[in-house]
Amino acid sequence: MANIGDYRKDFDILNSGDYVYFDNAATSQRPNQVLDAISNFYRTANANPLRGLYDWSIAATDMYEDSRRVVADFIGAATPEEIIFTRNTSESLNLVAYSYGLDNVSEGDEVVISVMEHHSNILPWQMVCRKKNAKLVYLEPDEEGVISKEEYESKITDRTKVVAIGHVSNVMGVTNPVKEIVAYAKSKGAIVVVDGAQSTPHMKINVQDLGADFFAFSGHKMLGPMGIGVLYGRKELLENMSPFLTGGEMIEYVTRTDATYAELPHKFEAGTVNASGAVGLAEAIRYLQNVGFEAIEAQEQKLTALLMEGMSKLPYIKIYGSKDPKKHCGIVTFTIDGVHPHDISSVLNDDHVCIRAGHHCAQPLMQFIGEGSTARASLYFYNTEEEVKIFLEKLAKVREVMGYGA
Numbered sequence: 001m002a003n004i005g006d007y008r009k010d011f012d013i014l015n016s017g018d019y020v021y022f023d024n025a026a027t028s029q030r031p032n033q034v035l036d037a038i039s040n041f042y043r044t045a046n047a048n049p050l051r052g053l054y055d056w057s058i059a060a061t062d063m064y065e066d067s068r069r070v071v072a073d074f075i076g077a078a079t080p081e082e083i084i085f086t087r088n089t090s091e092s093l094n095l096v097a098y099s100y101g102l103d104n105v106s107e108g109d110e111v112v113i114s115v116m117e118h119h120s121n122i123l124p125w126q127m128v129c130r131k132k133n134a135k136l137v138y139l140e141p142d143e144e145g146v147i148s149k150e151e152y153e154s155k156i157t158d159r160t161k162v163v164a165i166g167h168v169s170n171v172m173g174v175t176n177p178v179k180e181i182v183a184y185a186k187s188k189g190a191i192v193v194v195d196g197a198q199s200t201p202h203m204k205i206n207v208q209d210l211g212a213d214f215f216a217f218s219g220h221k222m223l224g225p226m227g228i229g230v231l232y233g234r235k236e237l238l239e240n241m242s243p244f245l246t247g248g249e250m251i252e253y254v255t256r257t258d259a260t261y262a263e264l265p266h267k268f269e270a271g272t273v274n275a276s277g278a279v280g281l282a283e284a285i286r287y288l289q290n291v292g293f294e295a296i297e298a299q300e301q302k303l304t305a306l307l308m309e310g311m312s313k314l315p316y317i318k319i320y321g322s323k324d325p326k327k328h329c330g331i332v333t334f335t336i337d338g339v340h341p342h343d344i345s346s347v348l349n350d351d352h353v354c355i356r357a358g359h360h361c362a363q364p365l366m367q368f369i370g371e372g373s374t375a376r377a378s379l380y381f382y383n384t385e386e387e388v389k390i391f392l393e394k395l396a397k398v399r400e401v402m403g404y405g406a
């Protein structure tokens, strides 16, 4: 059994200088195995997949569809046809809103989301409700970001057609009770879309166990390349949905006035697909499975506990979310009295420490917690205790650098 620290050697960028990378909730880093898999695709099987009748195109198609099978197995889909490759979580969520929401939400219906959602899981539903004259209802968490049973049972009603909920908040780090929310939503006749962007990199996902009707995530947050995302959808729903984007690959037959569409999953994959991205994502999945989510979770929880314990010694720092490091998924959002989050990030960057600062594409949540912006450190399994110590040392200097007393 490899030690969790043995994997860091696979990430050249993390070993090429003195940078401390604590912005993994924005995007992760990539191991050499993923970079080599993408390079190998272009060096040995690069051709436009799915339509060509020659060896390279057939090889590219095989690699692309093998990757789809890897993704389906990874998240417990019933069949690979339930896996749609997109560019990212944002596109996946838009696909559901446009192709399912506009056809199934009617005037007077309600769509339930939470105030903690990323804009990618707010704006598509604002669009649906505006176009269909439906009502957008917000679930509100407690101070630690927990959505209570009373809260979701009071707001998910017989008028609810869609519940769209983040699995893990990119700000609070809290894991929502998705399985319970799904069960209750289904008892009210609603379908559930789960935004898995911040959960899929950190924990074992089984979409059938969750009961999700749709589940979205991005490759770049889980060691994969940018530009490849996934939408899982229950086959019976996908089969009855209109295409989202139209064009090449996704048709059976086109006349001057009409067209018939390809079978799943190709109906939802217009144009030349991101075959190399899918191959890279499949390799990222194999890499994560080799590390193991138990080891990943243990390392993240150990580092988050060290981080939060060190930050708690600085009285001018406020941490958002749970006081329990085990309930942060590696995400620690904070403010420093008197210092703008952008300045926190800039001062830390002077010491080669990389964190995120701003509204994190979660402005309704910022309004809910009464902040314009916050700073956020987000860890992954390849970060180290030494990096946490460096972060805490540099963080303790920020106020001084900004002209405050220590």
Ligand SMILES: Cc1ncc(COP(=O)(O)O)c(CNc2co[nH]c2=O)c1O
Binding pocket: 025, 026, 027, 088, 089, 090, 091, 118, 120, 121, 166, 168, 169, 170, 195, 197, 198, 218, 356, 360, 361
């Ligand atoms: C919960 C959540 N949903 C959806 C998205 C959109 O993912 P994308 O389509 O791959 O961009 C993000 C990205 N979150 C962040 C991107 O940069 N910093 C973040 O916190 C997210 O955290």
